Amino acid sequence: MINEWLEVLCGGALALIDDGYTVGPAMEKSWDNNYDSIVVSSCEDDFEVDELRNLFWDEGFDRLESYEETIITRYDDEY
Template structure:
């Protein structure tokens, strides 16, 4: 899997955890990373530090939007 694909997968799993399991942003990101880390390190083409940096910058930005959507949902209930 390519770097961008891994990042998208990690973001998707984090969003799932936030929406369905009520994890905070940081907890969801750590859980998604931990769950996928064994498969990430098997891929020799992936620079793990680059993926982690991408996930914690681009992923965090995306997940902040998800968090805002979740908060709006609760405010409107």
């Protein structure tokens, strides 16, 4: 279940990056938007919220930073 949450969080952050957020604020907002559901899910599916947050900030950050760089490169190429 933790990997599914990672995908949800990254997907939410990607949408925010598309809307103009930078990686850090997009990650924080995605986390905040999903926090209540994550807590409930962690009780039902037996995982630690801190473990998911660490995974999100490690793996998710790298993935999102790469996405942001792709957008910037594409923008620079167009203009």
